[in-house]
Each structure stands twice: as structure tokens, then as C-alpha cells.
Amino acid sequence: MSTLSKEEIERRLEQLDGWEYVDGALETSFEFKDFKDAFSVMTRIAFECEAQNHHPDWSNVYNSLNIRLNTHDANGVTEKDFKLAKSIEEIIESE
């Protein structure tokens, strides 16, 4: 899978809500009511990641969640990252 150019990444980011291109990855952060809510959403995301066989670099502190997506094998951002970003957005919007 080939990496996307910076221009292509910026163009596609316009179709997503709240994601940025930071240090070579698509990045976003969310805040939830509490830890339980944050981890519940993480669990839903985890199943989707497994289904897509693509995994985030993510961190959680209590009610906050930070997610970074890139494609290690390709050493950049690919279609796989945008597909997963869109799925994550849909999971969070459905809350």
C-alpha cells in the first residue's frame, strides 16, 4: 500500500471531523464523561481495528483519549489510516 502525499492527506482530512496531520500521522483527541465511557469506546474501536487488521498508537488518561494513525509498514499515511479514522469517527458519533 502506497503512502499518500501531504497534499492528498490535507485534502482528505477535510472530509473528516477533528483529525489533524501531525508528525507523520493522523491524530485526534476526545474527551468523555469518565473512564468507563472512554474505555467503552476504546473497546468498540478495538474490535473495529481487529476487523480491519490495522491498529492505532493510542493513549488514555481517565476520560481522555488520544489516537494516532499511520501505516508502519509503509512508513507513512495510507488509505488504511483514512478508512480506520472514518470508522472511529462513526463509532464516536454514534455515542
Add this chain to the structure above:
Amino acid sequence: MSTLSKEEIERRLEQLDGWEYVDGALETSFEFKDFKDAFSVMTRIAFECEAQNHHPDWSNVYNSLNIRLNTHDANGVTEKDFKLAKSIEEIIESE
């Protein structure tokens, strides 16, 4: 809850396996077989955190998990961190 001194922290760390005192927190890292195994363990830890009402600063990339524990309210490491560290150790050893 009062913070523990550096000496007290170092003394207690000897009773744990693989934890270090780094930048004001108890820290450890684990590697699992794959993402599914890592997230399964995270889920068991999450339930224990909720039960103890104490939560980690943690991050995951595929099969690796990094955990940092300190007590934000007390601005340091307290008994609560050692209690949770011990529980996390038991969860991981039971795998």
C-alpha cells in the same frame, strides 16, 4: 492521601516485578502476542481500575502496552499506585 518519599518508593518497588520510578510515576511496559491479547489484558486492568477508582496513564501500540501510575490529586506516588501496580502485576501473571 499523602505522597511517598523517593526512598519509600524505591523500597516498595523491590516487592514488585518490572516497575520503575520514572519522572514522578511508577512505570512499566509489557509485550503480548498481538493486539487482541494486549487489549484483552487492558480490559481486565480497566475493570480493576474502575473497582479501585484509580486510573492509569497508559498507551498501546499493537502488542505493546506502557503503563504509568501516579496520583494526580496528591501530585505524586501514593499507596493507591502501589495497590493498583500489584493488581496489574497479578492480572498479567495470571495470563
